[in-house]
Amino acid sequence: MRFENVKIIRAATTDLSIDFCRDVMIKMREKGYEMVALSSPGDYLTKLNKEDGFKTIEVHIERRISLWNDIKSLFNLIRVFRKEKPDVVHSITPKAGLLCMIAAWLAKVPIRIHTFTGLVWPTATGLSRRILMTTDWLTCACATHIIPEGEGVKSDLQKHITKKPMKVLGFGNIQGIDLARFDPSKFSKREKDNDEFVFLFVGRIVGDKGINEMVWAFTQLHQEYPKTKLRLVGDYEPELDSLDPEADKEIRGNTAIEAKGSLFNEDLVRAYAEADCFVMPSYREGFPNSVLEAGAMGLPQVVTDINGSREIVTDGFNGLIVPSKDRESLYNAMRLIYQDNSLREKLASNARDSIARRFERSFVQQCQIDFYEEILSK
Numbered sequence: 465m466r467f468e469n470v471k472i473i474r475a476a477t478t479d480l481s482i483d484f485c486r487d488v489m490i491k492m493r494e495k496g497y498e499m500v501a502l503s504s505p506g507d508y509l510t511k512l513n514k515e516d517g518f519k520t521i522e523v524h525i526e527r528r529i530s531l532w533n534d535i536k537s538l539f540n541l542i543r544v545f546r547k548e549k550p551d552v553v554h555s556i557t558p559k560a561g562l563l564c565m566i567a568a569w570l571a572k573v574p575i576r577i578h579t580f581t582g583l584v585w586p587t588a589t590g591l592s593r594r595i596l597m598t599t600d601w602l603t604c605a606c607a608t609h610i611i612p613e614g615e616g617v618k619s620d621l622q623k624h625i626t627k628k629p630m631k632v633l634g635f636g637n638i639q640g641i642d643l644a645r646f647d648p649s650k651f652s653k654r655e656k657d658n659d660e661f662v663f664l665f666v667g668r669i670v671g672d673k674g675i676n677e678m679v680w681a682f683t684q685l686h687q688e689y690p691k692t693k694l695r696l697v698g699d700y701e702p703e704l705d706s707l708d709p710e711a712d713k714e715i716r717g718n719t720a721i722e723a724k725g726s727l728f729n730e731d732l733v734r735a736y737a738e739a740d741c742f743v744m745p746s747y748r749e750g751f752p753n754s755v756l757e758a759g760a761m762g763l764p765q766v767v768t769d770i771n772g773s774r775e776i777v778t779d780g781f782n783g784l785i786v787p788s789k790d791r792e793s794l795y796n797a798m799r800l801i802y803q804d805n806s807l808r809e810k811l812a813s814n815a816r817d818s819i820a821r822r823f824e825r826s827f828v829q830q831c832q833i834d835f836y837e838e839i840l841s842k
Contacts, residue, residue, distance in 0.1 A: 470840060471498040472552040473545075477525045477560040479506025484556060484639050488829050489518065492836065500548065503560070521548075525559055528704075529595075534563065541567035551840075556581055556638065562599050565606035575839060578603050579611040579638060582750025582771070583620055587672070600625050609839060613638055613751040616771025633831040636775055637751045640828030641819055646760035648816070651737035659691055661802055664739035664763070666697040666732070666754040667746070669715075669723065670705035674745030674768060674788070679711040679721070681745075681795035686720050689802060694721045697735050736761040741801050741808070747788050749773055759783075759819040764811030766797045776823075782814040 472492065474485040482501050489499040501512050502521040513520040523540045526533045545553065545568055553568040554577040555561040561578040568576040585596035604610055604626040612618035614636035621630065663682060667673050675696075682694045696715065700707075707715075715721050727735055736742070742758035742765045749755075749772040756776060758765055765783035767773035777783035784801065786793040801808050 469498070470496070470552070471500065471548065471550040472554060472836070473500045473502050473521075473548065473550045475502040475553060475555040475560050475564045477504060477527055477557040479503045479509040479512075481557050481560075482512060483508060486512065486516070487639075487825070488832050490516065491829060491833060493518075495833070497836075500550070502544070502564075525563060527559055534559075538563050538567055542571050545571035545573055551575060552577065552836075554579070558584065558599070558603075561603045561607075565603045569606040575609065576607045577609040577611060578607045579613060580617050580621065580750065581613045581638060582748060583617055584748070586620060587747045597625065604628055611835070614772050614775050616775060617750055620771065631835075633835055634828055635822040636772075637753075637756065637823055637828055638832075639753065640825030641756050641760045641823050642825050643760055643820055646733060646736070646757050648737060648762045651734070660693050661689070661691055661741075662693045662695055662739045663798060664695050664697065664735060664742050664758070665744065666735070666742075666757070667744070667752070668705075669696055669698050669700045669707070671707055672705050672747050674747060674794075676708045676711040677789060677791040677794050678743055678745045679707075679714050680791045681798055682721065683714055683718065684795050685798055685802065686718075688799075690720075692720065692802060695735065695739065696721065696723045697725070697727050697732065699726050732757075733761070736763060739763060741766065741798070743794075743798065744768070744773060745786075745788070745794050746770060746773070751775070756819055756823055759815045762812050762816045764801055764808050764815060766794065766801065768794075776819075778818070780811075782811055782818045784811070 476482050482503050493499050500519045503509055504524050505522040509520045512518050521544055525537050541563055550573055552575040553564055553573050555564040556579045565576055565578055585593050588596055610628055610630040612621055612630055612632055615632055618630055618632055669675055686692050715723055736758055742763040744752060744755050744767045746768055749770055751772040755773055765777055767777045767783055767785055768788040769785050770788055774785055777785060779785040784797040786797050
């Protein structure tokens with residue numbers, strides 16, 4: 465099926481978030497769609513234009529609430545949509561979703577889609593929670609189609625935000641996993657330094673990711689088992705969500721904790737290959753890619769009982785699930801995986817296959833393409 469002259473604008477708050485859309489945009493263009501990328505200015509948006517040949521549009525969008533800047537962004541988006549006259553505007557990320565769905569509704573774009581990759585308000589309180597829920601309500605009210613990235617996100621939206629129909633595509637996730645890239649067989653067994661056992665975390669180094677609890681749990685474990693190590697892959701974002709001073713001090717002063725910063729491409733894959741267990745103690749997620757990547761690399765995991773993670777990890781099958789914000793439970797699970805070789809081997813043996821069956825990249829991308837063709841055929 466071909467859809468010449470159908471214009472779709474994929475929109476995100478930051479240029480790097482457009483990377484989640486790139487492969488599907490390429491496949492859609494091959495089928496005859498006109499694909500356009502929109503985000504705040506950035507090097508990735510420039511690359512998408514110069515190297516991949518996509519039309520790109522720069523509209524500055526603040527990640528955090530900034531009333532005056534948000535109003536300016538909204539009017540800029542309305543002008544863009546009226547000029548471009550797209551058939552579809554499809555946004556990801558919260559702020560782009562709010563502003564693009566309102567602007568597309570005002571500009572009378574016929575199909576307005578927002579993908580919720582996660583929800584912020586479930587862990588917020590007071591006025592902040594009410595504001596965040598209101599913005600999600602506005603996003604849904606202005607959208608014609610809502611795609612929750614996972615069943616947990618869908619349940620929360622339907623229970624608290626909107627009664628509009630919505631569907632999870634496939635088994636969830638927006639990008640899928642490249643199993644050829646995340647393939648543990650490409651790496652030989654690493655030479656362990658004194659039989660060290662490495663726990664790995666990949667994500668932003670912020671309180672919301674459960675770093676405070678993980679550092680406490682690891683510190684207790686390391687006192688009992690000095691051959692354990694904790695590697696943190698990701699950047700600090702103190703301006704958005706700083707760590708507790710005690711956790712920050714421990715990271716900087718404990719030689720068994722390695723803060724590697726962000727890693728990309730083969731350096732990131734190698735970090736998974738050199739680990740023994742993956743830990744994701746986050747308070748909230750949409751559908752965490754790092755949990756998918758770790759599973760594809762055959763790692764047993766410890767994750768918290770939150771949206772996304774519990775849809776990837778089955779407790780006792782390919783990982784262990786513990787309550788969120790519970791440092792004692794996190795410590796006990798990490799200790800169990802370290803001590804129990806047979807359990808660890810069982811979880812590891814099931815890890816990659818559970819990802820391959822549900823989240824292989826081409827399958828996830830085809831689910832998105834099928835969705836477009838379904839709604840455009842009506």
